[in-house]
Amino acid sequence: MNDIILQLSGITKTFPGVTALDQVSLDVRAGEVHALVGENGAGKSTLMKVLAGLYKAEQGDIIYQGRTTDVAGPLDARRKGILLIHQELSLAPELSVAENIYLGAWPTNRFGVLKKRELRSKAQAALQALGCAFGPDVRVGTLSVAMQQMVEIARAEAFSASVVIFDEPTASLTDTEKEQLFHTIRSLKARGVGIIYISHKMDEIFQITDRITVLRDGQVQGTLETAQSDVNQVTRMMIGRTLDTYFVKAKADFGAEVLRVEGLSKAGLFNDVSFSVREGEVLGLYGLVGAGRSEAVETVFGVRRADSGQLVWKGGVIAPPTPRQAIDMGMALVPESRKEQGLVLMMGGRENTSLPHLSLFSALSVMNRAKELATFEKYRSALSIKTTGPDQEVSQLSGGNQQKFVLAKWLCAGPKLIILDEPTRGIDVGSKSAIHELIAELAEQGLAVIVISSEMPEVLGVSHRVLAMSEGEIVGSFEGQEMNEENLIDAVSYHRQSAVG
Amino acid sequence: MTLVSNSRSDTFLAVLGRWLLRNHIWSFFALTVIVFSLSSPFFLTVNNLGNILTQGAFIGILAVGMTMVMIDGEIDLSVGAVLAMASALAIGLQDHIGVWPAVLVGLASGAALGFFNGTLVALSGMHSFVVTLGGLIGIRGLVFIYTGENALMVTDFSYTEIPEVYLGPLSMTAILFFALALFFQWVLTSTRHGRETYAVGDNVEAAYDSGINVKRHKIINFTICGTMAAICGILLSMRLGTAEPNAGKVWELWTIIAVVLGGTRLIGGYGSMWMTIGGVLTLAVLRNGLRLLNTPNYVELMVMGTVLILAVALDKLLNMKEET
């Protein structure tokens, strides 16, 4: 039971300017569930990509079943018995369940004709071993996300995997589906499969895992026996610093209410969301990915439409705005995905900065290039953005500098309310603290600020008041002494438990 | 413990309903057949139906190849020019090397041009729209040069009698179309290559990660598409007894219309030969029926445009339903 099946020793991987993994060592035993935790950017996904052969490590060895192994790619990993189950599923929706389980490795005769009966019966066996109720002939596109995930897990059976890696497997599952997943994980474990379980969710980790390895800034902070540790200990290892040293909080000097949201609902995404934010106030919105936070603020900003609820802007009820109207009223949204929603990557910093406010940078529809340049230069130095010039494509910049341009494009028109959705995800430590300082500065200038984050220290560190959100609902509001990790965790996990029971 | 069960009533009606939702072209086909049967006494005759199938088969054979390429998420605009090339070679060479060797060279030219297009797409990473747009222009240029800008004529008229084989009302051309469509439907559902086609069009990263050789795979489908175009061109040369350098001009557009009308999606991963057969037949019935009704030929073109837009609008509507 205690044989080490997979051992990573001294894995180092660098990207230009960042050491993503620094001498990482970790071992997985047969029949254990080994949690891998860490903040965003701690190196978890890089490590998994090394293991799946998507990245090549500069140093270090993968010792698998007692032998140093070279993994050439996902297929090679799968053939060797290492299976990675991503957040984005690697399935072809038009193909059947059986064909997806054996994707690319279908049994055929020598002319390439499928042996359908063999394929079907092998897949059937794998599905039965997992206790799936759907058959091998169903088209995968018609299955729910949870069932699609089971199709991927069935590959573990089909390829007799001895190591299975789950990357945030519960991100889009309901509680019942989660329980079923755990049941499946336990049965894999009982058959001696070694499992690496990556998650942000502490309750899950303490429910399902045997050991926990904590990563921080690309380094292993330690490996704990789950039974002999607690949430606090793990969280502290993940964060590795006390809160007040790293975060600057704006002076609490609040003015009039800027925005009030009343009973905002959208079926399947969020329900009865109400909150308000004042001038000079930083309102934190804590919740895990998928809690409906981004969807709620995108609705406020007008990118989505709500089913019901209303918005009160500076004391007056307003109709649901379009993004254009929201911007013109003085709202700004730094969206969750910088590259997909925030920037036009093939444009330079100058053009990205002026994009939401073209009318401010033009007269009679003719762009005022001098004004654009002046604004670009102003924010380039104010936010110390590293770029070679106004027209260097932002695709060539680092994540931190890109994010600063997203901030610049909203700040340059002087908004009344700025909503920041995961403002520091995936950016370097230096830019991170610069953005934290900026948030405090903006609030002190009298802006209303909403910060959404799934990083607890961040949201506690910068906010005056924190709302906890879970499964589309606001489940708690904390300020002053009550605003601490235990209460936030309680609020989020209590709600999840009550939703189950 | 069981996972969320898949509670689908598999009654005959439910299965039929689901099939019709995915193959809505056949409802459309039935509708056009009914309308023309009621409005023209000449429509629903064995003779006329045979004609429809023969007329439709030319675009149909092109559409078979196009469907393979389109499920891959690619497009081939050069089929019209490839068709002209094969037909010119088949007629131009037969006085020198004999009829069947000439036909073989014609077929080989289609396969080679398809292979060339596919290789360019795979190696360069350019979109196939660009590659085959170039091919459309350049291959047509080759045809003009080869033919000396004249229509080539057969000297031995027995060549034109080769496809004059009938099985009841079905001409050889029509039979060949159905045979090819059914064969490639079988390829799509029952062979490794066919399943790869869906996997590549659906989720190219998953396909690549699963060890599918995406480049080689695409080259094969472009080669198939070129070969189909050559078959079409040779049949056309047999039927007409001449090879015009302008043969098959804008047929690539009609082919795309037929395939898209059938329900196969331009973005790839979705479609079948059943859909394509439906699209081809509907198009053929529309053309034939409108002519029987003695409508001026502009009506045909306008109806075709309208139907195509309605078809994609319907497809969009059905998809939105499926998503929610």
Add this chain to the structure above:
Amino acid sequence: MKFDLKDALRRHGLLLAFGVFLLAVAANADAFLTLGNILDVLRQVSITGMMALGVTFVVLTGRLDLSVGSLLTLLTVIVVDQHNQSGAAAAIVMTLAAGLAVGAFNGFLVGFVGLNALIVTLAMLSFLQGLVLFYSGGSNVNIPNAQETWFAVFGRGDFMGLPVPVILFVVAGIIAGAILRFTTFGRKVYAVGGNQTASVFSGIDSRWAVFWTYVISGLTTGLAAIIMGSRVMGAQNTIGQGYELTVLAGVILGGTSLLGGRGSIFRTMIGIAMLGFIQNGLLLLSFPYYVQWIVTWAVIILAVWIDIGAKRGRIFA
């Protein structure tokens, strides 16, 4: 600033190759680089060039317009026929109005309904061909008194020694280029083509931006039809057939990406001019007429391949 030969080659390699081609032709055909010949070439490309200006807008948003060839036929038939019936001025107004209307309809279906641009404009290609036959009744139309109408100026006239169609093309090109480069609308076109989601998050209504690009495409095709009608003084029912692809070839050759967001009017004008000079040069070197098509094939493939290869940093995908 250091001159980087590799970078310059990468950016302007195609222009350089084109220059070499021009010199090679000039060395072997004395007539090639004469003012008369150059103006002839430009006169020939002014029609496809005019259309390509509008199509560039559409392609920059990441969409396509395949209907411009049929639309050119329709509008040329209209302008010639209405010239005979209602007079030149009214004919011009009607032609432009019809072009704008068709563009608006395309723009509505693609921009607002959200249908696939390739299919919509393909359907429109077929529909408009039908409309041509409906309008003309299948017969060709001609302007009988070609020498007497002032309408001749658009296709046949000269102004200060320059052909009027060339002046029209260049002026329209400057205006179109200025719109793209200096106006808020131009910025929106690039933004929508570059990243539609980010544009929406920046308060840009991508539906209207797409809509207007099709309207512009309809307008420039209307202008092209006026030149065409005036030059030919007549119109057959197939006069514009296949133009959609020639136009697209010129746009692509100029380096405008079919995925949207990259390209410019200037590059399109270069692309179209290159097609014209290749055609003319090969003819002057007494190659058979259709050799130019094969050369066009090779040039398109090489140009696009070099372009994306340079961006990728590797030749092969």
